[in-house]
Structures are given as structure tokens and as C-alpha cells.
Amino acid sequence: MAFTLPDLPFDRDALGPHMSGETLDFHHGKHHKAYVDKANGLVAGTDLESASLVKVIRAASERGDKGLFNNSAQIWNHSFFWQCLAPAGSTRPSGKLAEMISSDFGGEQQLLEKLATESVNHFASGWGWLVLNNGKLEVTSLHDADTPVAHGMKPLLTIDVWEHAYYIDYRNERPRYVKTILENIINWDFVAQNLDGNGASRADQEGARISADTLS
Template sequence: MAFTLPDLPFDTQVLAPHMSAETLDYHHGKHHRAYVTKVNELLGDTDLEGASLVEVIRAAHERHDKKLFNNSAQIWNHSFFWQCLAPAGSTRPSGKLRDMIAADFGGEQALLDKLAAESVNHFASGWGWLVLNNGKLEVTSLHDADTPVAHGMTPLLTVDVWEHAYYIDYRNERPRYVKSVLEHIISWDFVAENLDGQGTSRADQNARISADNLT
């Protein structure tokens, strides 16, 4: 039994020019796939075989198993990230989400500026996050493969700031990449959906499918 590489929730062409099909082919098809393959190798006949992805992440964190944690967390982080994206102009903050953004940040642009600054200024690899904390929206970032799953955070939105997320399209220009993603291809419908506190489950999976499906 094995974890699988989830399909992208969109065609690889539809995020261009903000994120190219070539980037998605490498980022999803190679980097994300490599994490899936590695976790399946690491689990083997361990007591975690058959556990859900979230269960594996939390167990690896508790056991200080860095290799298993990093790879399993990256499966979840990427699976969540893809769902945060949508074709340019397809969704905008509305309803409860729009009201919360206005209350907690003063408006959409102020939120985007804060999340962009957090993501751009995050040293080295990691992830910028919008999370829900005690009913309020908060911006933060986590290093390397670290994930809200391990810390009891309620995830709403993430931006991948590992270099492989943007080097093909933007070379070393992280600020331009972050601005382009945040201002053009965020799925605000997905962000709003996560206000129900179930965002963690939306990137979870159970190891119930044959490893043959990984090929």
C-alpha cells in the first residue's frame, strides 16, 4: 500500500504566464513525486504503514524522525499549495473571507503586501502562510519542509518559496514570483472554504492505493 502523487486541480497551461507548464511539470511531476516515492520507501513495514499522511507527519514530528518528517510534510505542503492556485481572475475574496481580511488587515491589498513581505523575506527555503488563529487571520512562515500540520495551526493559504518553485520562470527573482502568484492566481474560493477549520484534511490522503499507481 502506498501514498500517491495527487493530480493537479487544473491543466498545466492555465496558470501561464504567472506559472508556466514547464515549472509545473518539474515542480509537481518531479519534485512532488520524489517526496511521495521517498516516503513510501521509508515507511516500508513500519508501524505507520497504512496510516494517513497527516498521521505520518505528526508521528514523524513526535519521534524526531527528520527524514520521514521532511518528505511527508512536503507531500502535504505541495498538495495544499496546488489547491491554493487557480487561473488568473477566476476568484476574488468575498463574503465572510473579505470581511475578515478587512477587519484583520484593513483590506485585500494590505493582506497581500504583508504575506508577500513575509514570503519574500523568509530566509532560504520555506513556505509563507495565511492561517486562522483564535478566529483571526494571521500571516507567518515556516522553514524548509515544516508544516502547520505539525503545530496545530489552521491553514488557509500558502506560498511555496523554495527556489524550485520559481527558478524556471523567474530565475532568482523571488519578489516578482511572489507578487505574481498572490495578485493573479490565488484560489480565494479554496481559502474561504478553509475557514471551516478543515484545511488540513484537504491535503491528507490514506495509503490505500497500490504502488502500481505511482508509475
């Protein structure tokens, strides 16, 4: 089988009122699915047809294949993003993660403010990121479909700041969207899990030969 649209790790309405089921219907069910469909069409019949998603992203980046890079990277970015979310109040930073947040940023609120500033002020479409770099937490952002997978970064957490991520619920209010998501529905258990440096693998998919029937 080809790359697939992963199921959401929560019920459609589990993130309300901070992220609505309608947003998820469009963001996951239409935008994310479109990246899956397009990427499958682009790798069919090529040497990357059976490659894993991460391998496809890296190969597309090295080859300068923008179409394949954009669609495969967006599959990975979105698959990672959904895992970064959880129902309100279900997790909080604790243990090693909480210690690192305190050491590297001065506390949870300072981290949230830095992530919000980076994400809100990112020009046009893209992603805000918390990554692990040489044992330290760092905040950055990447444009359009760009992804830590292509740069050897160790991803911990992401915030989608493409307009389709928030327009249904927040219209053009990116600052309110980012603040609400960060303060209410982050899956800190998932963020902590990624401290092992294996975050890239948690949104990867194994590649498989794509038949004509799969694409029809």
C-alpha cells in the same frame, strides 16, 4: 496502494503566463513526486505503513524522524499549495473571507503586502502561510518542509518559496514571483473554504499497506 501524487486541479498551461507548464512539469511531476516516492519507501514495513499522511507527519515530528517528516510534510504542503492556485481572474475574496481580511488587515491589498513581505523575506527555503488562529487571520512562515499540520495550526493559504518553485520562470527573483502569484492566481474560493478549520484534511491521504511490488 501507497501515497500517491495527486493530479493538479487545473490544466498544465492554465496558470500561464504567471506559472508555466514547464515549471509544473518539474515542480509537480518531479519534485513533488520524489517526496511521494521517498515517503512510501520510509514507511514501508513500519507501524506507520497504513497511517494517513497527516498521522505520519505528526508521528515523524514527535519521534524526531527528520527524513520521514521532511518527505511526508512536503507531500502535504505541495498538495495544499496546488489547491491554493487557480487561473487568473477566476476567484476573488468575497463574503466572510473578505470581511475578515478587511477587519484583520485593513483590506485585500494590505493582506497581500503582508504575505509578500513575509514570504519574500523568509530566509532560505520554506513556505509563507495565511492561517486561522482563534478566529483571526494571521500571516507567518515556516522553514524548509515544516508545516502547519505539525503545529496544530489551521492553514488557509500557502506560498512555496523554495527556489524550485520559481527558478524556471523567474530565476532568482523571488519578490517578483511572490507578487505575481499573490496578485493573479490565488484560489480565493479554496482559501474561504478553509475557514471551516478543516484545511489540513484537504491535502491528507489515507494510508494503505505498501507491498514490495508497489515500491519496485
